[in-house]
Amino acid sequence: MSEPNIPADAAAQLRHDFRTPINHIIGYSEILIEECEGAGNGSNASDLKKIRLAAEQLLTLINTRLSPGVIASAPSNLSSLPPRGEESKREARTFRGRVLAVDDSRENLDVLAHRLARHGLDVETAESGIEAWDTLNSGAFDLVLLDVMMPEVDGYTVLTQMKSHPQLRDIPVIMISASDELDSVVRCIEAGAEDYLSKPFNPTLLEARIGACLEKKVLHDAEQRHLRKIEETQKRLDKELAEAAAYVRSILPPPTKSPLRVDWKYRPSSELAGDSFGYHGIDSDSFAIYLLDVCGHGVAACLLSVSAINVLRSGSLPGVDFRRPGAVLKALNNAFPMERQNNLYFTIWYGVYHAPSRTLSYASGGHPPALLLEPEIAGKFKSRRLTSNGMIIGVMEDMHFAENTCEISAEARLIVLCDGCYEIRNASGEMRDYEAFEAFLQANASASDLLQRVETWAIQEHGDKTLEDDFSIIEVQFPK
Secondary structure (H helix, E strand, O other), X not given: OOOOOOOHHHHHHHHHHHXXXXXXXXXXXXXXXXXXXXXXXXXXXXXXXXXXXXXXXXXXXXXXXXXXXXOOOHHHHHHOOOOOOHHHHHHOOOOOOEEEEEOOOHHHHHHXXXXXXXXXOEEEEEXXXXXXXXXXXXXXXXXXXXXXXXXXXXHHHHHHHHHOOOOOOOOOEEEEEOOOEHHHXXXXXHHOOOEEEEOOOOHHHHHHHHHHHHHHHHHHHHHHHHHHHHHHHHHHHHHHHHHHHHHHHHOOOXXXXXXXXXXXXXXXXXXXXXXXXXXXXXXXOEEEEEXXXXXXXXXXXXXXXXXXXXXXXXXXXXXXXXXOHHHXXXXXXXXXXXXXXXXXXXXXXXXXXXXXXXXXXXXXXXOOOEEEEEEOHHHOEEEEEEOOOOOOEOOOOOOOOOOEEEEOOOOOEEEEEOHHHOOOEOOOOOEOOHHHHHHHHHHHOOOOOHHHHHHHHHHHHHOOOOOOOXXXXXXXXXXX
């Protein structure tokens, strides 16, 4: 007999309508077979198996007679599965989790809920898409078994709503339907379903798919907990780093107008910088100015920077005359050897202004020269580099640091800086040098907002407000 010429859509609906009651027969017979075999009632189990076999054969007829659009018949799916014997039962795994089963057939839900509950799952049911959506929004679930074809709100709609919901999108969904059209399978998988099963489903296959999905959910939940813990830790670290950065800023001295006019700009390249500086009166005649730069950035560099600057600020180098820059650097070098500072070192420029003689004594430990801007005629300034030969601090014990002295003219301006003020890479990868920086200072030396201009120049040269290195600069103006 030839197969009826039935349109694809009509064939799909007929298959669905015919297969649903047959699926009930298969599902209930499987439950009863298990109960009979568990109770040792083999004869009844044998009769029930015949009923199940007849129902499966009837499904085969439905699929072959109503064939347009068929992608795979239920028996062909089942033929590749292991037999439903004791061996399969022993291999079946027990999964834990909270499952929502959704089907417009109460009988289907009864069969499904009974089978899932036997494997230790906490099962809730819903008989429509609307009820399913309400249930999903009222509790937490680890898995959803969702019927595709339902009146009013179908499974595909529920699935797409879930995947667009922030709290529901990560719940795995297995689509279950008596319909086996390829477009339904593809549509559901593309919408985010984890898997797709045709009714009647093989119990072992269903348990395996549920197990795989629950394992994924467990791993996903663990990953999310881990990510939340990382985020919480990062927030705590960010807060602590912000507090540390605030502390570093708090120990920087405020701009002052007496006995010298001192101003500064400070822009760390990261949360915690390796630059620090200070100035203070040593006695009624002497005023110290210093700026140091620890190699690297971050917590370790910041700790060394703060430690060294606090030593200078408190004058806690025993037996050292802080009016002698060379002696100060030698003592610092011995107090902070690299091998005891996690191989970190720092550079420093240290100067002392003696007011009665209007002289500036200074020493440098591997640091960029300070610039003395001295006024000439017509508002022009000349620049003089103030440096001395000296190794970086911490490399070798008992190093000698040369000390130089210069006279300070009226209205001169002293600029003490770190290398981050001039070693600036532009968008083309070209690095600015000290000469370019010095020329800019000379051209703007008479400006009242000199430091602001220098900072703006550095940002414009780099093309970004976040510079590659810490930016620290001090300006000292001397009285007439």
